[in-house]
Amino acid sequence: MNCIQCQSTRIVTGALNEGVGLFIPDEIKKIFLSVKAPYIQIDKQFSICLDCGFAWSKVYTDLEKAKSILLRWGNENLLKRLNLKE
Numbered sequence: 001m002n003c004i005q006c007q008s009t010r011i012v013t014g015a016l017n018e019g020v021g022l023f024i025p026d027e028i029k030k031i032f033l034s035v036k037a038p039y040i041q042i043d044k045q046f047s048i049c050l051d052c053g054f055a056w057s058k059v060y061t062d063l064e065k066a067k068s069i070l071l072r073w074g075n076e077n078l079l080k081r082l083n084l085k086e
């Protein structure tokens, strides 16, 4: 891995101590407005360059799990907009 600012290879990676990131989609079926909403787990990895001090993050999720959750719980508008119909 190289620094995305200065291309140095002197990189250290880690995580911010803020717990697990949960993404709750806006466009879900109305039934979830009053109960616990479905969520997609977001994983975050942070990196710091020891040469120029630049820090950046990589935010990602399991794409197949995300599609599965949205397919099951997404409202009609979301499924149509993302072309997620089975």
Ligand SMILES: [Zn+2]
Pocket: 003, 004, 005, 006, 007, 008, 049, 050, 051, 052, 053, 054
């Ligand atoms: Zn750098």
